[in-house]
Amino acid sequence: MARLLLALLALACTAPAGAADVPGARLPPSEETAKERLDASPRHGEWVSVDAGGTPVRTWVVHPERRDKAPVVVVIHEIFGLTDWIRGVADQLAAEGFIAVAPDLLSGKGRGGGGTETFTSRDDAVKAVSALPRDEVRARLDAVRKYAIALPSTNGRSADIGFCWGGATSFAWAMKQPDLDAAVVYYGPAPLEPGAIVKIKAPVLGFYGGDDERVNATIQPTRRAMTDVGNRYDTHVFDGAGHGFLRAQGGQNGANLRAAQQAWPLTIAFLQKHL
Numbered sequence: 001m002a003r004l005l006l007a008l009l010a011l012a013c014t015a016p017a018g019a020a021d022v023p024g025a026r027l028p029p030s031e032e033t034a035k036e037r038l039d040a041s042p043r044h045g046e047w048v049s050v051d052a053g054g055t056p057v058r059t060w061v062v063h064p065e066r067r068d069k070a071p072v073v074v075v076i077h078e079i080f081g082l083t084d085w086i087r088g089v090a091d092q093l094a095a096e097g098f099i100a101v102a103p104d105l106l107s108g109k110g111r112g113g114g115g116t117e118t119f120t121s122r123d124d125a126v127k128a129v130s131a132l133p134r135d136e137v138r139a140r141l142d143a144v145r146k147y148a149i150a151l152p153s154t155n156g157r158s159a160d161i162g163f164c165w166g167g168a169t170s171f172a173w174a175m176k177q178p179d180l181d182a183a184v185v186y187y188g189p190a191p192l193e194p195g196a197i198v199k200i201k202a203p204v205l206g207f208y209g210g211d212d213e214r215v216n217a218t219i220q221p222t223r224r225a226m227t228d229v230g231n232r233y234d235t236h237v238f239d240g241a242g243h244g245f246l247r248a249q250g251g252q253n254g255a256n257l258r259a260a261q262q263a264w265p266l267t268i269a270f271l272q273k274h275l
Contacts, residue, residue, distance in 0.1 A: 043091060052140045106129060203233075204226070206235040209252075238263065
């Protein structure tokens with residue numbers, strides 16, 4: 001089951017990126033404009049190396065411009081690894097007032113011990129991410145969160161947000177990390193193996209494209225399983241939008257952009273409420 005979902009996610013995540021960034025809209029960039037937005041960002045972003053049990057995890061950290069202490073959001077990348085688009089999402093989260101930390105979970109898996117940047121093709125990165133052991137991913141995310149909430153500028157509260165493969169990982173990590181205060185899932189299925197869904201403190205918010213039936217087929221079983229153990233799981237399904245709509249904002253004849261315009265403000269409001 002888990003391997004099948006990974007394969008489906010890899011196929012779904014290859015939806016073409018769009019070119020629709022709306023002037024003045026407080027949205028993350030589309031995939032095509034991510035590098036431009038990063039280059040023009042006034043916020044302080046930096047690469048740090050986080051120790052995860054002797055293994056360094058290369059992590060992109062973006063700090064907000066605010067006088068008080070800020071909560072942390074761990075950004076979990078798609079099945080493509082840590083791309084400019086994921087860094088652009090982190091930058092937009094910082095613009096909204098959060099300390100955003102985006103680990104490269106392929107750190108040490110690439111050529112010469114490098115990460116995502118060393119893979120010569122997207123297909124190779126997809127294969128490498130699909131092969132990552134769950135326990136190793138969880139340990140790396142735990143280490144990155146521990147690093148981030150120890151920063152002097154944090155208020156000690158934390159959430160995660162993930163996309164595609166990262167959405168599924170966001171869900172799974174929330175089941176294992178009791179100190180998360182919130183979890184956001186963009187078009188990622190929950191772990192539905194027997195006993196996988198347990199009582200968790202963090203509320204979960206899920207966003208899905210209406211034309212993403214392979215993932216959407218998991219929503220109702222997940223809701224039943226979450227309800228059975230008393231977990232909060234709120235979902236939004238956007239008509240006509242496809243998988244990867246926040247990245248591919250120009251796709252689906254405008255439906256992806258409409259979905260992004262609705263989903264992102266809901267994301268920020270949810271994070272502000274719980275962090």
